[in-house]
Amino acid sequence: MIFGTPLGCEGHxxxxxxxxxxxSNVNMQPLVASxxxxxxxxxxxxxxxxxxxxxxxxxxxxxxxxxxxxxxSDTLMGETFYGNGDAEQxxxxxxxxxxxxRAHPDKIVITHTFCFGTGRWLxxxxxxxxxxxxxxxxxxxxxxxEIARAHPNLLLLDIELLFRRYGEDALLxxxxxxxxxxxxxxxxxxxxxxxxHSAADAYANRSRKVLILDLDNTLWGGIVGEVGPQGIALxxxxxxxxxxxxxxxxxxxxxxxxxxxxxxxxxxxDLDEVFSTNSMMVLRREDFVCIxxxxxxxxxxxxxxxxxxxxxxxxxxxxxxxxxxxxMVRTALPGVAVPELPIRVEDIPTWFLRxxxxxxxxxxxxxxxxxxxxxxxxxNEERRQLSRALDLDAFLENLQIECAIDINPSSQVNRIAQMxxxxxxxxxxxxxxxVPAIQRFLNSPDHAVLLLEYKDRFGSEGSVGLAILDFxxxxxxxxxxxxxxxxxxxxxxxxxKACDLFRERGKRRIVGEFVPTQKNQQVQSFYDSHxxxxxxxxxxxxxxxxxxIA
Amino acid sequence: MTAxxxxxxxxxxxxxxxxxxxxxxxxxxxxSVPQWDSLAQLNICLAFQDRFGVSMxxxxxxxxxxxxKLAALLGGPTRS
Numbered sequence: 001m002i003f004g005t006p007l008g009c010e011g012h013x014x015x016x017x018x019x020x021x022x023x024s025n026v027n028m029q030p031l032v033a034s035x036x037x038x039x040x041x042x043x044x045x046x047x048x049x050x051x052x053x054x055x056x057x058x059x060x061x062x063x064x065x066x067x068x069x070x071x072x073s074d075t076l077m078g079e080t081f082y083g084n085g086d087a088e089q090x091x092x093x094x095x096x097x098x099x100x101x102r103a104h105p106d107k108i109v110i111t112h113t114f115c116f117g118t119g120r121w122l123x124x125x126x127x128x129x130x131x132x133x134x135x136x137x138x139x140x141x142x143x144x145x146e147i148a149r150a151h152p153n154l155l156l157l158d159i160e161l162l163f164r165r166y167g168e169d170a171l172l173x174x175x176x177x178x179x180x181x182x183x184x185x186x187x188x189x190x191x192x193x194x195x196x197h198s199a200a201d202a203y204a205n206r207s208r209k210v211l212i213l214d215l216d217n218t219l220w221g222g223i224v225g226e227v228g229p230q231g232i233a234l235x236x237x238x239x240x241x242x243x244x245x246x247x248x249x250x251x252x253x254x255x256x257x258x259x260x261x262x263x264x265x266x267x268x269x270d271l272d273e274v275f276s277t278n279s280m281m282v283l284r285r286e287d288f289v290c291i292x293x294x295x296x297x298x299x300x301x302x303x304x305x306x307x308x309x310x311x312x313x314x315x316x317x318x319x320x321x322x323x324x325x326x327x328m329v330r331t332a333l334p335g336v337a338v339p340e341l342p343i344r345v346e347d348i349p350t351w352f353l354r355x356x357x358x359x360x361x362x363x364x365x366x367x368x369x370x371x372x373x374x375x376x377x378x379x380n381e382e383r384r385q386l387s388r389a390l391d392l393d394a395f396l397e398n399l400q401i402e403c404a405i406d407i408n409p410s411s412q413v414n415r416i417a418q419m420x421x422x423x424x425x426x427x428x429x430x431x432x433x434x435v436p437a438i439q440r441f442l443n444s445p446d447h448a449v450l451l452l453e454y455k456d457r458f459g460s461e462g463s464v465g466l467a468i469l470d471f472x473x474x475x476x477x478x479x480x481x482x483x484x485x486x487x488x489x490x491x492x493x494x495x496x497k498a499c500d501l502f503r504e505r506g507k508r509r510i511v512g513e514f515v516p517t518q519k520n521q522q523v524q525s526f527y528d529s530h531x532x533x534x535x536x537x538x539x540x541x542x543x544x545x546x547x548x549i550a
Numbered sequence: 551m552t553a554x555x556x557x558x559x560x561x562x563x564x565x566x567x568x569x570x571x572x573x574x575x576x577x578x579x580x581x582s583v584p585q586w587d588s589l590a591q592l593n594i595c596l597a598f599q600d601r602f603g604v605s606m607x608x609x610x611x612x613x614x615x616x617x618x619k620l621a622a623l624l625g626g627p628t629r630s
């Protein structure tokens with residue numbers, strides 16, 4: 001799965017060719033086979049500390065781009081008992097990992113939390129005693145977490161999750177441990193490999209972005225078209241709770257930035273009624289960025305969603321209880337991940353969190369943008385829907401656009417400089433200004449800086465338009481609009497305001513400029529279509545326009 | 551499990567040793583296959599335990615150093 005889909009991005013190939021060095025303090029050699037297709041080499045036996053600390057080691061050499069440190073915590077703990085202090089080996093490992101991450105910011109280091117076996121559990125006092133194994137473990141892991149926060153090239157994985165899921169009895173291989181220093185069974189080696197692959201995917205930003213869901217017998221039990229919006233199985237008890245828990249799991253994923261969409265063969269009216277009247281729905285209409293409830297083939301709907309979100313289908317996961325639909329999507333759109341559902345409904349919530357989320361939606365950090373992502377995409381999708389349904393005039397009227405134009409807003413100096421530096425397409429002169437230059441315009445009596453803020457009934461876009469006027473030369477020095485609002489005729493309002501200001505200064509003639517670049521062809525006729533006339537054109541394409549005002 | 555345990559075990563050994571499937575004979579052992587060293591023995595036993603659901607103790611790991619001996623751990627009739 002890891003390299004199964006052609007993503008076509010460069011990073012993908014670099015990642016694939018990157019060699020990996022596996023370091024440990026025990027015999028970790030059986031993990032190599034599970035890590036295929038990664039190209040993994042095992043370090044010398046028990047070389048983890050030496051390799052990480054020695055600048056002439058294999059780990060430090062340019063041969064390896066990625067270093068895995070998969071160690072046995074119990075062995076590191078050594079002869080540490082109640083009353084004889086900290087485990088020296090554990091401290092040395094922490095120092096070595098931190099030193100290595102600092103010395104090699106270009107290498108990816110993957111390691112895991114300390115996790116001691118229950119075989120070391122002594123007695124009930126372990127929970128509260130400050131020198132118990134658990135107390136050591138907590139302290140060590142807190143330090144490890146600090147190191148990981150300080151070094152973005154360190155990926156820290158929670159190995160305890162695997163012990164909780166599979167149980168120690170299934171993961172520890174005592175006879176192999178005493179026969180040849182192999183701690184784990186193949187169940188553990190496979191589980192570890194899956195975790196490492198998924199974390200590496202997340203690190204390379206190859207996690208998927210969109211979850212597309214079917215409705216009937218997927219988000220709820222039964223077929224809403226037959227049993228009605230109150231008749232579907234969705235409740236706090238029995239089989240309905242399976243679906244409700246599944247919805248809760250999906251909601252938690254949506255909260256960390258995964259976009260949700262629906263592709264379902266239903267009458268849209270039935271769906272509306274479920275959303276508005278069924279109080280057992282955990283997912284609300286506003287949790288979805290696209291809803292395609294119709295009778296079109298699902299691959300067509302999925303392509304349509306891809307177009308609406310401006311994302312490739314390689315970032316999609318599709319969940320549908322119907323094997324025919326799954327097969328059709330797999331065949332038509334091989335880039336879409338289409339996982340097989342468990343046979344039993346009661347296994348769906350756990351399956352989703354363990355298999356689907358960990359395999360496709362891994363994340364190593366969660367940002368404020370992640371938390372707000374659904375809102376942003378949904379608003380854009382609503383505007384897009386509206387623009388298709390109406391002609392331009394009706395669309396613009398329906399948007400209920402409100403613009404506020406601030407003159408010389410000195411508190412926005414950073415944003416204004418940023419706009420001159422970043423705006424490429426709708427930018428008539430493409431003059432890039434640093435903050436001090438903008439500050440001079442703001443303070444100058446011969447200049448005015450106009451900043452346009454945009455809002456419509458779907459939401460605010462913030463500052464999206466900028467004009468810098470030179471009154472001494474009666475010239476529009478800079479005129480630009482963010483591409484977010486192109487096509488909504490907001491530029492007309494900014495230009496009108498600029499003309500008003502020139503008029504107030506007693507100017508009778510305004511000069512406008514167009515300076516061509518690789519990217520601003522779309523505005524080459526801007527002044528022609530706004531009542532200006534061309535009076536001078538340079539050989540480099542630089543055009544000067546004038547407009548007489550009363 | 552069929553009587554043909556040896557065939558299944560030989561295939562497993564070949565897969566662990568990264569050898570073509572037909573190069574590990576049903577009479578193969580640690581002595582006859584160069585790649586089958588003591589580390590490979592551990593890997594073979596891990597895979598054997600995993601594949602056939604047989605829990606191997608230390609004695610078995612030390613002693614079951616041929617396809618026939620591993621197959622014998624699966625019980626039932628064998629060819630030999």
